[in-house]
Amino acid sequence: MGYNGGIFNVAGFYNHINVxxxxxxxxxxGGNVTPVPLVRLNAGYYGYKSEQGHGxxxxxxxxxxxxxxxxxxxxxxxxxxYQIIKAKNAGLNAGGNTLIPYQDASGVTMxxxxxxxxxxxxxxxxxxxxxxxxxxxxYMKLTDGYHLSVTNGHQTxxxxxxxxxxxx
Numbered sequence: 001m002g003y004n005g006g007i008f009n010v011a012g013f014y015n016h017i018n019v020x021x022x023x024x025x026x027x028x029x030g031g032n033v034t035p036v037p038l039v040r041l042n043a044g045y046y047g048y049k050s051e052q053g054h055g056x057x058x059x060x061x062x063x064x065x066x067x068x069x070x071x072x073x074x075x076x077x078x079x080x081x082y083q084i085i086k087a088k089n090a091g092l093n094a095g096g097n098t099l100i101p102y103q104d105a106s107g108v109t110m111x112x113x114x115x116x117x118x119x120x121x122x123x124x125x126x127x128x129x130x131x132x133x134x135x136x137x138x139y140m141k142l143t144d145g146y147h148l149s150v151t152n153g154h155q156t157x158x159x160x161x162x163x164x165x166x167x168x
Contacts, residue, residue, distance in 0.1 A: 007034045020106040022051040030065070040069045042081070052091045052105040059111070060088045061101065067120075075126045085116040087146055097149045112145025130168075136161045 002011035010031035017024045030044025048061040067081025091099045091108030098112060099105055120138035127133070137160045142148065151157050 008032075017102065019050075019102060020104050022053065022104075022106055024048070024050040024102055026101065038071055038073075040071070042067045042069070048101050050101070050105060052089075052108045052111070054107070054109050056091065056108055056111050057089050059090045059105070061090070062086045062088075077124045077126070078122070079124075080121045081119075083118045083120075085146075087115070088113045090114075090146070092145075092147070095149060097147045098145075112147065114142065114144030114146030116146050116148075117141045117143070131164070131166050133164050134162070136163075 001013070003009065008031065010029065012027070012029035014027040015025070026046070026048045028044065028046040030042070032040050032042040034040045042065070044065045046061070046063040046065075048059070048063075050059045052059055063083065063085040065081060065083040067079060069077060069079045071077040087098060089111045090113070091103075091105040092110045092112050093099060096110070096112075098114075099108070118138055118140045120136070122134055122136040124132050124134045137158070140151075140157045140159075142151065142155045
């Protein structure tokens with residue numbers, strides 16, 4: 001469901017899914033507001049609860065995000081944001097890494113609790129309505145029992161992207 005009201009927009013969802021006999025539920029609400037013509041503020045919340053196998057208990061996630069976009073006159077725009085995912089009692093795979101939501105957790109025997117925090121930003125240059133160049137970067141930090149295989153055992157990760165996009 002959603003509402004687009006000019007300077008204020010909001011949307012949300014709820015779903016209920018069964019994966020190998022285990023119930024997964026997720027819900028979210030988010031929106032944005034444009035308090036002045038050159039600035040858009042965004043915020044959102046995501047909740048997730050799932051059953052897991054082998055009597056380890058339910059997983060409960062809460063995620064929050066806030067960001068701002070600044071679009072001055074001319075071809076440039078800038079965005080800065082922050083996201084935190086708080087996973088409580090999340091199933092771990094055989095390598096000790098946190099399962100992503102909706103992943104089959106029927107064989108889970110270990111769990112972990114922790115956070116994934118990400119600070120991100122981008123700069124866009126718009127050549128015209130269809131072509132733009134961008135520079136984007138983020139810094140991610142994992143805390144406590146939140147582990148990801150893509151970090152190769154590290155608790156922090158930096159990413160930088162430089163690109164050109166053409167829309168058809």
